[in-house]
Amino acid sequence: MIKKVKKLFFSDSKTVRGTIFKNFIWLITGNAGSRFFKALIVIYATRKLGVEGYGVFSYVLGLAGFFTFFKNIGVDAILTREIAKKPEERHIYLSTSFWIEIVLLIITALLVIFIAPLFSGVKSAVVLFPFAALIFIFDDLRDLFTAFFRGKEKMELEALIITVGNISLVVFGFIALYFWPTPKSFIAASSAASFVGVLAAIFLLRSFINGIIKNFKRKLVMPILKSALPFAVGGLAGAFLFNVDIVMLGWWKTTEEIGFYSAAQKLVGILAIFPGFAAAAIFPSLSRFAHSDREKMKIISQGALKIIFIVAIPLIIGGFILKNSLISFIFGPSYAPAANVFAILLFSILAIHPLPILSNLLFAFDKQSKMIRCAFISSLCNLMFNFLLIPWYGMAGAAIATLISFFVYIILLWRETKKMQDFHIAAELLKPAIGALLMGFFTYVLKLSGVHVLANVIISAVFYLLCLYLLKEKILEEIFVVFKNK
Numbered sequence: 001m002i003k004k005v006k007k008l009f010f011s012d013s014k015t016v017r018g019t020i021f022k023n024f025i026w027l028i029t030g031n032a033g034s035r036f037f038k039a040l041i042v043i044y045a046t047r048k049l050g051v052e053g054y055g056v057f058s059y060v061l062g063l064a065g066f067f068t069f070f071k072n073i074g075v076d077a078i079l080t081r082e083i084a085k086k087p088e089e090r091h092i093y094l095s096t097s098f099w100i101e102i103v104l105l106i107i108t109a110l111l112v113i114f115i116a117p118l119f120s121g122v123k124s125a126v127v128l129f130p131f132a133a134l135i136f137i138f139d140d141l142r143d144l145f146t147a148f149f150r151g152k153e154k155m156e157l158e159a160l161i162i163t164v165g166n167i168s169l170v171v172f173g174f175i176a177l178y179f180w181p182t183p184k185s186f187i188a189a190s191s192a193a194s195f196v197g198v199l200a201a202i203f204l205l206r207s208f209i210n211g212i213i214k215n216f217k218r219k220l221v222m223p224i225l226k227s228a229l230p231f232a233v234g235g236l237a238g239a240f241l242f243n244v245d246i247v248m249l250g251w252w253k254t255t256e257e258i259g260f261y262s263a264a265q266k267l268v269g270i271l272a273i274f275p276g277f278a279a280a281a282i283f284p285s286l287s288r289f290a291h292s293d294r295e296k297m298k299i300i301s302q303g304a305l306k307i308i309f310i311v312a313i314p315l316i317i318g319g320f321i322l323k324n325s326l327i328s329f330i331f332g333p334s335y336a337p338a339a340n341v342f343a344i345l346l347f348s349i350l351a352i353h354p355l356p357i358l359s360n361l362l363f364a365f366d367k368q369s370k371m372i373r374c375a376f377i378s379s380l381c382n383l384m385f386n387f388l389l390i391p392w393y394g395m396a397g398a399a400i401a402t403l404i405s406f407f408v409y410i411i412l413l414w415r416e417t418k419k420m421q422d423f424h425i426a427a428e429l430l431k432p433a434i435g436a437l438l439m440g441f442f443t444y445v446l447k448l449s450g451v452h453v454l455a456n457v458i459i460s461a462v463f464y465l466l467c468l469y470l471l472k473e474k475i476l477e478e479i480f481v482v483f484k485n486k
Contacts, residue, residue: 015306038166039270041173046263046331048181055259057183060125061264062130062246063144067111075101076147078227078362094148094208097217100224101144108140109133113176121250124183145201148208157204165197244379245421248386261395263331264342269314272352302423304357309425311471312353314464317440318457319346325453327472344399349404358410370416378409396452401460418476435467 046054079097083090097431112133142165146158169190176189185482202209246265249258319326320343327339362370382405389397451459 037170041170041177042266043330045173045177045186046259046266046335048177049183049186051256051263051334052254053181053183053259053261055126055255055257055262056128057186058262058266059120059122059246059250059255059258060128060132061135061189062181063125063128063250064112064116064136065119066119066244066247067116068108068136072364074227075104075224076144079144079222080147080151081363083148087152090148090151091208091211092217092220094205095212096217096220096224097144098212099216100221101140104138105137119247121247122255128184128187131175131184131191133339134191135187135194136295138191138198142194142197142201145198145205146311148205161197161201161204164200168196169193182466191464195431244382245386245390246268246401248317248390249395249398252391257395258333260338261341263335263396264327264338264345264395264399267326267330267342268345268348271319271346271351288336298413301357302425305354305423305425306428308353308357309429310400310468313429313432314436314461316346316349316437317436318443318460319343321440321443321447322453325447325456329453338395341395341399344396344403348403348406351410355410355413361417362413362420365420367416367420371413374409374412374416378405381405381408404430431471431473432468435464435473439447 043058049057075097079093082093086093113130116132117129120126120129142161148160149155149157149161172189172193173186176185179185182289246258246262249261323343323346324339327342329338331338359371382401384403385401386398390400391397393400439460442463443456446456446459447453
């Protein structure tokens with residue numbers, strides 16, 4: 001058993017299924033484990049800062065996010081794709097991508113520090129923007145370096161870097177909040193933790209960093225930027241999709257309401273991290289097979305989509321049933337008004353979960369430009385519905401606007417992806433849907449019986465897996481086969 005586990009985690013598999021499974025296991029264990037600790041410090045921050053203080057913190061990051069579209073043009077994703085396709089040129093692509101990223105980050109920092117404060121509707125937030133700029137800079141450099149390891153399918157090193165950064169956030173964040181429970185101290189601690197994450201990445205990449213100047217190739221700059229252009233345009237539209245609700249809440253409502261909304265949004269974000277791991281695990285394989293083996297691409301993408309829906313459906317059902325208990329248990333009774341917003345945003349998981357898989361499919365075919373129209377239309381929808389709903393319904397209106405926009409985005413993206421790679425998963429979701437409904441009934445009974453919410457979540461998750469097993473769900477059999485063959 002020990003040899004199997006060691007081989008599963010540290011050996012390069014000879015099969016595509018084995019490689020993807022190893023990548024996913026590392027991403028889910030390393031990232032999910034470290035993000036669990038990160039979630040703890042965020043929860044601690046919501047309690048120590050209070051609803052208003054946490055609202056200010058979230059508002060700064062949300063408004064600053066509007067001005068980070070230059071850093072989100074997809075250079076790291078291009079780096080992963082090219083290394084997966086051309087591993088012998090990994091030094092060249094890393095160095096060239098690094099210097100492109102440095103220029104983009106300088107522009108981003110200037111925008112966040114000097115332009116973003118001009119749009120702030122919260123005066124106490126202005127002094128925090130330089131710290132927000134540092135967080136974005138360090139996080140983006142870390143993401144670029146982890147993209148290098150992802151292209152080499154060394155997800156264990158990516159997991160290590162993320163873990164170091166998040167543990168640093170827990171340590172620095174706890175110290176800052178314990179002694180100085182203010183938004184400024186917490187955002188300063190967050191920027192310091194991001195810097196530690198970059199240092200960890202540089203240490204692991206030290207043999208490559210030595211040639212970061214000599215391996216730069218000017219002739220690759222324009223091809224990379226050309227390939228990244230759709231991400232730049234889409235990044236601008238995406239800023240509206242992901243950040244406009246908090247900013248517009250700041251125009252019409254109080255920082256306290258922003259705090260409620262941000263707490264609900266944060267919890268949904270934690271529940272929605274799973275698809276990012278699945279998308280990252282399969283992306284190198286998608287890049288290799290995009291133009292050589294369409295059938296393998298179909299099998300991989302269809303399997304990944306099925307898995308994320310198997311996770312998404314019970315999260316929505318269980319989360320909706322336990323919404324009040326979850327919010328109060330995690331953030332404290334003072335955040336109880338966020339429960340209804342959380343319930344609305346929960347349904348966006350159906351759109352959020354397939355999003356990274358579909359985006360990576362288009363990117364593997366170098367058709368990322370198709371995402372621009374989807375992002376713009378959905379962003380305009382978000383902007384329009386926020387204008388209509390927030391003045392009257394506040395944070396609930398913002399949640400409804402976000403939900404509608406996400407579904408517009410995923411419907412458009414789904415149609416574009418189906419043109420490139422046909423796949424069918426609806427018939428495959430019958431058993432998971434039945435299992436999730438049975439779990440929902442079971443969860444409700446446990447709730448009525450007075451079972452603590454944390455125990456309810458754990459017992460319900462086990463019950464759902466048992467239902468899948470009794471229904472003879474094939475995905476479980478696939479996992480057993482991969483582990484058995486190690």
